Amino acid sequence: MLSKLFYYPVIVDNLSYLLFGRLAQGQPGGLLLTVLMALAAIAMAMVLGFILALAHWFSPRGIQRVLWLLGEIVRGIPQLLLIFWFYFLLPMLLGRGAPDAVSVIVALGLFNAVTVMVSVLAGLNALPGGQHEAAQANGLNRWQTLRWVLLPQVLDHIVPSMVNLLVALIKDTSLAFVVSVPELTMVSTQVNNREQIYPLEIFLFAGALYFVLCSLLSLGAGRLERRLNRRLGLR
């Protein structure tokens, strides 16, 4: 009777494909690929973002402005356009073909690296000026001040927003379906093309998977933030 309202057999029949793609043939897809891509992208974003933030911190004004401008350009265009850029550029730069998923990961990683850079710099600038002075009075140089005094404080604040970034990335990996990368949205489309008459069930299920994953992570981020605030003595 439930199947009259929501024809769940179509989900059950295609479940392993939706969740894992062609894992058996060595081609991860579906939800698994979504999560893998999101994790890879956030790793790249955090590493690159930190490097960019440090570069900005130690650079003269001119270079800082250039970095800022490049950042504005990267974030001022649609992410999908960025994906297409790397889709065409990566093979050219590497001299050989690259898996489509890599183009997407690089594009998302770059886009969010700029976000991380802005976040870290904002965090550093938000620290009370007294921190910097106190460190200098103690005889630390610029690098040591950063490493031992400023960054640890910034990192504490950044962790919850990194989890929020992960949530955003999980959703943004869905853009990959436009370049036919077999992540969850793409395989849902494939299943829909094959089954033809159950689009509601298929896309509701896909949506539900994203929803559960993102909601859980968001709740986790919220809890982290509250624990952090308590530890730091704020509110």
Place this chain on the structure above:
Amino acid sequence: MIEFKNVDKHFADLHVLQNINLKVAKGEVVVVCGPSGSGKSTLIRTINGLEPINGGEILVDGQAISKRARPAERQKIGFVFQQFNLYPHLSALQNITLAPRRLGGLSEDKANAEGLDLLAQVGLVEKSRHYPAQLSGGQQQRVAIARALAMKPRILLFDEPTSALDPEMIGEVLSVMKSLAHGGITMMVVTHEMGFAREVSDRVLFIDQGRILETATPQAFFKHPVHPRARQFLQQLQSPLHLAEESA
């Protein structure tokens, strides 16, 4: 004019107001004082429904105020806050004319004319176009008083009107309040300013831990306070350092 009958209020576990019974006659000026946390702010905020009560009833002008006080009831009562709470996106004049225009249906011209009159009363006509951010604390509070008068209320309530002001500005606000008192409007003022109480009030209420412990004329209260806690409170006001040293 204002009457409290067995009024009770709880904040979670805290019994903030306990069995309050009092009457304020028309034209009376009553000062409410007490140590911090005594419930004096809460008391005054229940009259116009900013704080709901849990038991008993409050009557204004003979009519019982509903739990949250309906908008029409609130319009008859003017309220002046410790933090002024002027509307930052409106000029001084607009702050005063907002309610008459939107609630009272007055035309813009009429409202402006009346608003300027009120500003003149508080001595700030030249600031009519200024925004709150451009005014000093004392000026803001005077505009707030004018705003409270805009709907021609029968009662004026003041919740520590000068506590957030720098000392040099307290005088200008108190003098406005004094002239209002002499004008005959019913006033209930929560304040620490004992000079004002002595000069202008008809009666002083001392409240502590949610109970009215003493009611007297200002002369009686300041010269011969009866309740031991009232005495302690007045002594502390007059020489806080002295008392701290004694108890140390």
Place this chain on the structure above:
Amino acid sequence: MIHYHFDWSAVLSGAPLHWIVSGLWVTFNLTIWSGVLATLLALLLLGMRLSAYRGLRWISACYVTLFRNTPLAVQLLFWYFGGLQCLPGSWRDWLNTSHQLGGVHFPSTEVLVGVWALTLFSAAFLSEEMRAGVRAVSNGQFDAAHSQGFSHWQSLRWIVLPQALRYAWQPLIGQYLSLMKNSPLTMSIAVTELLYQTNQIESFNLHAIEAYAVATLLYLLLGLLLSLALQQLGKGMFVSGDLHVK
């Protein structure tokens, strides 16, 4: 390294140029129409969220959570493949035939679905920014309004919302720009907006780099114009009484 022969005329003349211009026009329309409709929906959601009725608040909160925690791509596909299917056949037929409204072409089914999906998605984000603006208004303002005898709605209308909007304006501009940057996703349901047309050029004459470069520049310009226009709109609305808010 790579020897690439840049040929800008391949992109900036003839058929490709037509495609770019028409794509730009579609992107512009998607952004404006979705923006306006999403704003109206967001205001409705905000109103529900601030209502005295718990049921309305709950519906609004659920809507926002649902539409913010699922990707736009899935929503778009859901509406196009699933939503359309639910419409009565006669409606679908009507939508699929070309219509004219006083000389102007009625938008295609794909464009309508695109605007619909973008609107529903963006409204959730817009209303959250507005709600943050309301939270930023100090409690004293509510107290003052209450003490003057304004009803719940009157307080919102004359005192709280004007202040909330000033606090929320910059974040709201960011959301409108996001909407513009989300519009290319509609190319997946064959809406012929700018990115779709850029890909057309690429498959037409293989000049990918030039095509994407032009598209990049156009999106940046569009973003800049949108941002400037909205900043000006903000200045016009808040002409007086600067709250000293960044």
